[in-house]
Amino acid sequence: MERYQKSRALLERARGSLTGGVSSPFRAKMTAPLYFQDARGPRLWDVDGNEYIDYTLSWGPLILGQRHPALVEAMRQAADRPHTYGAQHELEIEVAEKFQRAVPCAERVCFTSSGSEAVQLALRLARAATGRNLILRFEGHYHGWLDSVLISYRASLDQMGPLDHPHKVPGSKGQTPESLASVVVCDWNDLGAVERAFAEHPGQIAAVITEPVLCNSGSLMPRAGFLEGLRRVTAAHGALLIFDEVITGFRMALGGAQQYFGVTPDVATFGKAVAGGVTLSAIAGRRDVMELIMTGGVAFGGTFNGNPLSLAAANATLDELAKGDGAALRHANQMGLKLMEGVRCAARDCGIPVQVTGFGACFHIHFTELPALRNYRDTHQDNKPRLEQYLREALDEGLWLLPEGRIYVSAAHTEREVEETLGIIRRIFARLA
Ligand SMILES: Cc1ncc(COP(=O)(O)O)c(C=O)c1O
Incomplete structure (x- = not known):
């Protein structure tokens, strides 16, 4: 057969x-x-x-x-309890506190349903915190499928243009052309390129977003000193550093790539492993930035955000991952x-x-x-x-x-x-x- x-x-x-x-x-x-x-x-x-x-x-x-038996048991118990409130419940706090214990940048945490949404929130927070529009992103990095970031991800060599000033290559037909105008694209693992971009757009870059390890295009490691350099340059220019830890989070180390490399971003996005296979993503970051949500006029929502089923899975996953240090x-x-x-x-x-x-x-x-x-x-x-x-x-x-x-x-x-x-x-x- x-x-x-x-x-x-x-x-x-x-x-x-x-x-x-x-x-x-x-x-x-x-x-x-x-x-x-x-x-x-x-x-x-x-x-x-x-x-x-x-x-x-x-x-x-x-x-x-x-x-995994612990995850299955947690899901069984959660199935027997209310599936969603559309309002606060204690498990949200419990899981957020586990984030705080594990993840260096996690002064405050908030939950979304997908990594793409988490990234959108991170970008909105960065723009609100700095009053600037441009986001610096790198060739080959994936930050979700939405218009604002699906740029120069799977570009072909003939589309990409010169390495020192890469073209902005849209990732999809049907994408709003305006999204390209809000992005600067740079070569990754080259701090000089990032410094040049800041010099060419003075006072305009709200944030640099990077996968700390370029998992989505070849699992390439950052050069020694590159992430530290990003931290230094963003701080010097009053921009935020966003680590997209949707892959590295709860995989590379309990505290993500930021713990592994000892570089703490202002904000980080998480997804995938956080609930061990159940729908949940999150963003974590500096208190003053995160608190712009609602009190600082930054809108954010989602019907299923922080629902008890997903959080029960995250709770069990984070417990299992924390065992034995x-x-x-x-x-x-x-x-x-x-x-x-x-x-x-x-x-x-x-x-x-x-x-x-x-x-x-x-x-x-x-x-x-x-x-x-x-x-x-x-x-x-x-x-x-x-x-x-x-x-x-x-x-x-x-x-x-x-x-x-x-x-x-x-x-x-x-x-x-x-x-x-x-x-x-x-x-x-x-x-x-
Ligand atoms: C680094 C990174 N960021 C964001 C996303 C988007 O996450 P989601 O597929 O949950 O929307 C992904 C998905 O693969 C990812 O790898």
């Missing part, structure tokens, strides 16, 4: 009713026509009964793996580092040029001849046909991977998954060589 027979039939059916988004032909087009029916811990089963080790973790949230994240990152090293060894043994970048619990395999990758433009040197062949073969061998080479590792992955995975990757690399 064909390995993806039932999945292919479902894909045909989906074409008759669904468009766009993750649970649809859009997703299927990216890797394979795959439909799932079950998942537990770090493993998934598709409708044809094929088993996979999961390195997508639903694009990041499943930091404890699927159906962050043991779960240490484990996830350790497993990831083993995988990274194993992939490098396999590539060396097979003579395949590869760079493995990232930080353990989120990393990236680049089939590239480059000796190192610094920015988004460098990722365009990746050998795409080789990546696609690797992804196809990995799927057939039981690895469920993201379509661009990124790998997420959870606290549920064990030495067994690591060994099994490296065995598969070694076999694939030997065939690719």
Whole structure:
């Protein structure tokens, strides 16, 4: 029987009713026509009964793996209590206090339903706090799909223009052209470029927003001193520094990238892992900035913000992650580092040029001849046909991977998954060589 027979039939059916988004032909087009029916811990089963080790973790949230018992129990209890009040309740405070204990910048916290919304709030707060309009953002960074930030994210080399003055490339048809006018685009990992942008737009830049690790375009690490430099330059120019920790938050370390690198932004956005796979995002930041919400005239809302079901999941997730002084994240990152090293060894043994970048619990395999990758433009040197062949073969061998080479590792992955995975990757690399 064909390995993806039932999945292919479902894909045909989906074409008759669904468009766009993750649970649809859009997703299927990216890797394979795959439909799932079950998942537990770090493993998934598709409708044809094929088993996979999961390195997508639903694009990041499943930091404890699927159906962690503590999360399941918290959700069971929450299901038996009121599902939403549209008003305050104690769990909001409890989860916000856990943020404060873990995250250096979290003097105040507020909850949203998606990372995209959290980013919009952060930008609005920055503009309100500074009375300025421009947001400086970097090439290749993803901050959600909304008009104001979906700029120069997946731009092609011929669209991007000169490195010292990149073009602003819209990310979607139908996007308001005015959104481009409120943004300055810079090369990432180059402090000189940021200093130049501030000099060219004196008194106009409200904030610099950055993924502290460029997870969305190759899991590239910041150069030594770059984040510190951003902190210094933004402070000197009276602009805010926003870390978009939607991926790094509750993954890189309990206190996010800001704790890992020892650089505290004014505001940070969180999402994905915060509720272990349940819908919740958040923003955290300086008290004077955050308190502009309502009392400072900054409007913000959302019907499901801070709903008890999501917060019960966050409460359980943050408790699990805090145990043993962050043991779960240490484990996830350790497993990831083993995988990274194993992939490098396999590539060396097979003579395949590869760079493995990232930080353990989120990393990236680049089939590239480059000796190192610094920015988004460098990722365009990746050998795409080789990546696609690797992804196809990995799927057939039981690895469920993201379509661009990124790998997420959870606290549920064990030495067994690591060994099994490296065995598969070694076999694939030997065939690719
Ligand atoms: C760094 C970053 N910021 C923001 C977002 C948007 O979050 P959401 O998909 O929850 O809207 C994402 C989503 O992948 C992200 O990776």
